[in-house]
Amino acid sequence: MSPAPLAIRCRQLTKTYPGKPPVEAVRGIDLDVPVGECFGLLGPNGAGKTSTMEILEGLLPATSGEVEILGRHWGRDDRAIRERIGVSLQETNLTDKLTVGEIVRLFRSFFQQGLTPDVAIAQVALQEKEQTRFGKLSGGQKQRLAIACALVGDPEILFLDEPTTGLDPQSRRQLWDVISGFKSAGRTVILTTHYMDEAERLCDRVAIVDQGRVIALGSPRQLISQLGSEHVLEPTWQGELPPEEELAQLPSVTKVWHEDGRLALSVAEPHRALPALLDYTRQSQRELASLTTRHATLEDVFVTLTGRHLRDGAQSQS
Amino acid sequence: MSHRFTPLIELTRARIREFFREPAAIFWVYGFPLIMAVSLGIAFREKPKTQITVDLVSRDGMAPIQSFRDALTADGRFTVRELTDDSWRKRLRDGKTDLVIIPPQAGGSEAVSPADWELWQEPRRAESLFARQAVENVLMKQQGGAPPPIQDQELSEAGSRYIDFLVPGLLGINLMGGGLFGVGFVLVDMRVKKLLKRFLATPLRHGDFLLSVMLSRLIFMLPEICALLGLSWLLFGVSVQGSLLSLVAVVLLGGFAFAGLGLLIASRATTLETASGLLNLLMLPMYVLSGVFFSSDRFPDAVQPFIRALPLTALNDALRGVMLEGLSLAELWRPIVTLVAWGIVSFAVALRIFRW
Numbered sequence: 001m002s003p004a005p006l007a008i009r010c011r012q013l014t015k016t017y018p019g020k021p022p023v024e025a026v027r028g029i030d031l032d033v034p035v036g037e038c039f040g041l042l043g044p045n046g047a048g049k050t051s052t053m054e055i056l057e058g059l060l061p062a063t064s065g066e067v068e069i070l071g072r073h074w075g076r077d078d079r080a081i082r083e084r085i086g087v088s089l090q091e092t093n094l095t096d097k098l099t100v101g102e103i104v105r106l107f108r109s110f111f112q113q114g115l116t117p118d119v120a121i122a123q124v125a126l127q128e129k130e131q132t133r134f135g136k137l138s139g140g141q142k143q144r145l146a147i148a149c150a151l152v153g154d155p156e157i158l159f160l161d162e163p164t165t166g167l168d169p170q171s172r173r174q175l176w177d178v179i180s181g182f183k184s185a186g187r188t189v190i191l192t193t194h195y196m197d198e199a200e201r202l203c204d205r206v207a208i209v210d211q212g213r214v215i216a217l218g219s220p221r222q223l224i225s226q227l228g229s230e231h232v233l234e235p236t237w238q239g240e241l242p243p244e245e246e247l248a249q250l251p252s253v254t255k256v257w258h259e260d261g262r263l264a265l266s267v268a269e270p271h272r273a274l275p276a277l278l279d280y281t282r283q284s285q286r287e288l289a290s291l292t293t294r295h296a297t298l299e300d301v302f303v304t305l306t307g308r309h310l311r312d313g314a315q316s317q318s
Numbered sequence: 319m320s321h322r323f324t325p326l327i328e329l330t331r332a333r334i335r336e337f338f339r340e341p342a343a344i345f346w347v348y349g350f351p352l353i354m355a356v357s358l359g360i361a362f363r364e365k366p367k368t369q370i371t372v373d374l375v376s377r378d379g380m381a382p383i384q385s386f387r388d389a390l391t392a393d394g395r396f397t398v399r400e401l402t403d404d405s406w407r408k409r410l411r412d413g414k415t416d417l418v419i420i421p422p423q424a425g426g427s428e429a430v431s432p433a434d435w436e437l438w439q440e441p442r443r444a445e446s447l448f449a450r451q452a453v454e455n456v457l458m459k460q461q462g463g464a465p466p467p468i469q470d471q472e473l474s475e476a477g478s479r480y481i482d483f484l485v486p487g488l489l490g491i492n493l494m495g496g497g498l499f500g501v502g503f504v505l506v507d508m509r510v511k512k513l514l515k516r517f518l519a520t521p522l523r524h525g526d527f528l529l530s531v532m533l534s535r536l537i538f539m540l541p542e543i544c545a546l547l548g549l550s551w552l553l554f555g556v557s558v559q560g561s562l563l564s565l566v567a568v569v570l571l572g573g574f575a576f577a578g579l580g581l582l583i584a585s586r587a588t589t590l591e592t593a594s595g596l597l598n599l600l601m602l603p604m605y606v607l608s609g610v611f612f613s614s615d616r617f618p619d620a621v622q623p624f625i626r627a628l629p630l631t632a633l634n635d636a637l638r639g640v641m642l643e644g645l646s647l648a649e650l651w652r653p654i655v656t657l658v659a660w661g662i663v664s665f666a667v668a669l670r671i672f673r674w
Contacts, residue, residue, distance in 0.1 A: 057519055059674075079521045087519035093511035097339040098332060106332050109323035110520040133339075153520065 013065035040203035086150030096135030111153035140171025228254035329530035497576025505584035559644030578664035
């Protein structure tokens with residue numbers, strides 16, 4: 001069976017913003033996204049995700065490197081590519097004075113072919129707001145409208161830059177449903193996010209991006225299993241931290257790392273590691289202040305790779 | 319291929335909807351110029367200049383010469399005020415009187431030589447000079463010189479009043495403000511909101527987009543111009559001497575030139591502050607120099623070539639040429655070529671350097 005055709009292919013993509021000193025936002029990114037995949041760029045703010053997205057969307061010229069969208073090239077087939085992609089920018093303030101229906105209709109007029117405005121509005125469940133002006137919508141509704149504007153051209157690839165940033169949990173879930181629906185029709189989605197749960201939930205594969213480079217690539221499950229174990233123990237003690245080496249020798253512990261002045265242990269079998277940890281605490285005459293166990297996440301992958309969190313001050317969920 | 323949705327029409331319709339849903343914008347575009355035209359028209363409503371105010375000063379408690387005072391009062395053009403102190407200096411300085419007459423000291427004699435009369439005037443005020451001539455005439459008559467027979471005739475040609483001068487100027491600044499702000503500010507606002515970038519990500523043709531911004535400007539402009547011309551015709555009888563078609567052509571050309579300049583200013587500005595700074599930098603000198611409220615001929619000859627090259631001067635000259643003098647477009651070739659040049663050059667440069 002031949003491999004699935006590629007929706008997006010880029011090689012050695014770089015973007016340097018002129019300045020003193022110049023800012024190297026993207027430093028050589030290679031991506032292959034097959035048709036039908038939901039692909040995520042995961043990384044902290046300033047990692048180069050948005051620059052990468054805008055180069056792929058044809059909004060920003062790359063400093064060097066190759067980009068192919070559905071086998072076509074920016075600079076040669078721009079209009080043909082734009083007819084076939086849908087874009088939602090990180091923030092778009094559509095005009096406050098126009099209604100949902102008017103805005104979607106306006107965007108529909110830019111495409112030769114596409115959905116009827118009503119269908120696009122229904123796909124993001126905004127039918128009841130069709131007569132409402134943009135300025136009166138909630139944050140989640142605005143974001144859904146932005147996606148309706150991306151969907152109305154009936155695109156083959158949907159580009160979403162941080163689609164759920166700043167939204168409440170319910171709005172995020174509604175958006176996830178919209179994206180999953182699009183993907184289940186066999187279309188391609190590429191999104192950026194700094195929410196690991198979003199990436200784990202939506203993406204077939206993710207690229208973890210840091211300082212303009214891809215530092216890990218694979219399905220969320222693969223990346224998590226690269227930690228060697230799928231559980232994380234987070235004990236805290238009264239007084240001094242015990243030496244890392246001693247904890248690393250406990251049974252079933254595969255990795256120990258610092259996180260915000262505390263220690264986290266990557267563990268394959270909690271039922272073996274936990275009693276050993278408690279024994280160690282007793283023998284070394286320490287006192288446990290708290291103990292949390294949870295599943296490993298992409299956040300842990302990022303922290304073990306870079307020693308930093310995806311978001312400043314972000315805490316792993318328990 | 320579906321032609322049910324045409325980007326040019328949809329974009330223009332969207333702009334028009336947005337505009338008419340913004341009450342403040344409607345006021346600034348339609349209400350403000352009309353209020354300005356009406357209030358300036360009323361303020362400068364010119365009555366025929368017939369009344370002359372003169373102060374007749376008698377010193378040392380002596381009554382002014384009776385026959386002279388009677389002659390002044392009989393003339394009918396003079397409003398005479400008699401004073402005995404020095405307050406006339408302040409009155410003359412403040413423009414409360416046009417001329418101060420101090421008759422000769424020796425009051426009794428009727429045979430005085432004109433050299434003994436003191437006439438105080440303010441040479442920078444036309445009224446003052448006029449008053450001096452009139453008083454001199456009265457004195458001359460008293461000397462016994464019979465004036466040659468004169469038949470009074472009055473010139474009351476349309477287009478010679480201040481309001482006639484003002485209305486084309488107001489039309490000019492409306493076209494300037496509408497073009498610069500209506501195109502420049504709106505585009506920068508769209509850039510700030512990332513709407514331009516969002517449009518760039520669609521197959522929308524750049525030409526369609528820019529054309530729609532111009533077209534919607536044009537559509538907002540029409541009622542504004544009709545209202546201004548209609549109201550000044552109704553209230554003040556300001557009429558158009560030349561052909562209406564020429565007027566429409568000049569208006570469109572002016573709109574085009576300033577839309578081009580607006581586009582040029584919007585091509586790179588990334589904040590609204592930069593944009594409004596640049597727009598004001600462009601507009602303020604033209605408000606003063608380009609003959610909106612007074613003729614730009616008043617500036618020294620040395621700067622005239624520069625003033626003539628300004629787009630608003632060219633537009634005002636062309637508007638006045640059509641409205642006041644009834645000139646044809648061919649006779650107005652100079653301002654028209656200036657406007658076309660401004661429009662074409664700024665469009666060409668703007669399209670080259672425009673950032674989405």
